[in-house]
Amino acid sequence: xxxxxxxxxxxxxxxxxxxxxxVLALKVGNASTTFNMGDxxxxxxxxxxxxxxxxxxxxxxxxxxxxxxDNIQFDSKKFxxxxxxxxxxxxxxxxxxSVSILTSGLLGEQYLGLEAGxxxxxxxxxxxxxxxxxxxxxxxxxxxxxxxxxAEGGTK
Amino acid sequence: MPERVVNNLRGIGHQVINGIWRLGYASRxxxxxxxxxxxxxxxxxxxxxxxxxxxxLSLIIISVSGxxxxxxxxxxGYETLQKYGSxxxxxxxxxxxxxxxxxxxxxxxxxxxxxxxxxxxxxxxMKATEQISAMEMMAVDPIAxxxxxxxxxxxxxxxxxxAMFSAVGVFGGYLITVVLIGVDEGAFWSQMxxxxxxxxxIVNGVIKSVVFGVAVTAIALFEGYDAPPxxxxxxxxxxxxxxxSSLAILGLDFVxxxxxxxxx
Numbered sequence: 356x357x358x359x360x361x362x363x364x365x366x367x368x369x370x371x372x373x374x375x376x377x378v379l380a381l382k383v384g385n386a387s388t389t390f391n392m393g394d395x396x397x398x399x400x401x402x403x404x405x406x407x408x409x410x411x412x413x414x415x416x417x418x419x420x421x422x423x424x425d426n427i428q429f430d431s432k433k434f435x436x437x438x439x440x441x442x443x444x445x446x447x448x449x450x451x452x453s454v455s456i457l458t459s460g461l462l463g464e465q466y467l468g469l470e471a472g473x474x475x476x477x478x479x480x481x482x483x484x485x486x487x488x489x490x491x492x493x494x495x496x497x498x499x500x501x502x503x504x505x506a507e508g509g510t511k
Numbered sequence: 512m513p514e515r516v517v518n519n520l521r522g523i524g525h526q527v528i529n530g531i532w533r534l535g536y537a538s539r540x541x542x543x544x545x546x547x548x549x550x551x552x553x554x555x556x557x558x559x560x561x562x563x564x565x566x567x568l569s570l571i572i573i574s575v576s577g578x579x580x581x582x583x584x585x586x587x588g589y590e591t592l593q594k595y596g597s598x599x600x601x602x603x604x605x606x607x608x609x610x611x612x613x614x615x616x617x618x619x620x621x622x623x624x625x626x627x628x629x630x631x632x633x634x635x636x637m638k639a640t641e642q643i644s645a646m647e648m649m650a651v652d653p654i655a656x657x658x659x660x661x662x663x664x665x666x667x668x669x670x671x672x673x674a675m676f677s678a679v680g681v682f683g684g685y686l687i688t689v690v691l692i693g694v695d696e697g698a699f700w701s702q703m704x705x706x707x708x709x710x711x712x713i714v715n716g717v718i719k720s721v722v723f724g725v726a727v728t729a730i731a732l733f734e735g736y737d738a739p740p741x742x743x744x745x746x747x748x749x750x751x752x753x754x755x756s757s758l759a760i761l762g763l764d765f766v767x768x769x770x771x772x773x774x775x
Binding site: 358361362364365367368369371372373374375376378379380382383384411 | 560566610668672674703709
């Protein structure tokens with residue numbers, strides 16, 4: 356086979372392969388969204404119970420993704436979960452913003468929901484959010500419900 | 512009677528020793544290929560030629576099968592997901608199954624039967640017609656000149672083929688579910704993008720396909736090099752290449768998956 360033709364075909368093949376990888380990364384995968392989350396700042400929140408929240412779960416405010424969960428640790432002094440999140444620098448939140456663990460849909464994955472407060476000062480890198488709401492644990496909810504029912508029955 | 516038992520035991524022992532000896536020979540052959548692969552890069556033209564034979568000529572079978580696998584995944588996924596009212600998740604299903612498993616594995620199986628068997632037959636015949644011995648006579652190292660470029664050609668082609676398989680497969684799934692059935696296009700892509708992680712899914716798929724590429728080409732080249740120099744020997748070696756590399760792909764896939772996706 357002629358050298359130039361062979362080179363052409365191999366060149367086309369390699370280019371097509373790399374193009375396929377790029378399509379997978381940008382169109383199918385989330386490389387486009389993870390990589391252009393430009394400058395971020397870190398915020399810490401402590402929860403009694405994080406349910407099944409995972410690292411890389413989205414941080415949303417008003418339904419818009421503003422950041423991602425960076426790290427989850429157990430604080431052995433306070434016996435609480437310490438969740439570190441990275442929020443995009445473009446989005447600034449007041450210092451008294453509250454954070455809760457929410458579930459998308461009935462069986463969906465869990466994410467962090469930020470609700471802006473009214474403070475004039477804004478959150479800085481490394482700040483800790485004071486007002487947190489833990490994940491809803493179904494067993495506790497049912498237990499509470501049954502307990503209330505039993506209490507009602509007792510007073511009658 | 513004890514004579515027969517002893518003979519049988521001897522047979523088993525012979526088989527085991529033979530197997531271990533072949534395994535050691537194969538590892539030595541593999542190491543030698545790696546050590547003498549400088550030629551494949553210094554004279555890159557040799558490798559380019561092999562990329563043409565193993566990669567470019569496998570393009571059609573890879574893209575056609577990728578398209579059909581994607582379309583079948585789309586159809587089947589839609590059938591099932593529709594029952595739970597979440598037919599938009601079909602994009603996620605197609606993309607995740609292709610990038611994580613089906614892309615690397617099916618592409619590697621096709622690669623083994625399309626390119627691996629051809630490599631074995633070619634080298635086996637070169638050996639049968641004493642071309643390899645002739646090279647040695649001329650002080651040309653056959654491992655550097657014949658085996659090395661084929662090895663690197665296969666290792667370079669395999670991940671590219673697997674990526675193309677996955678990309679074409681996702682397109683096939685899109686064709687069936689969005690264009691034909693009418694699943695919402697925006698939800699199809701956005702759910703897929705939020706579920707498929709670049710590092711976790713796509714990079715792991717590429718790593719898998721590189722590992723499969725190394726395994727398939729190493730097995731094919733060794734079987735060819737080790738084939739008895741007869742017509743029967745070459746045909747047996749070609750069969751063994753396809754069987755062994757298919758088993759190796761599936762076994763390695765399980766091990767890699769167990770390491771990569773620990774249910775995190």
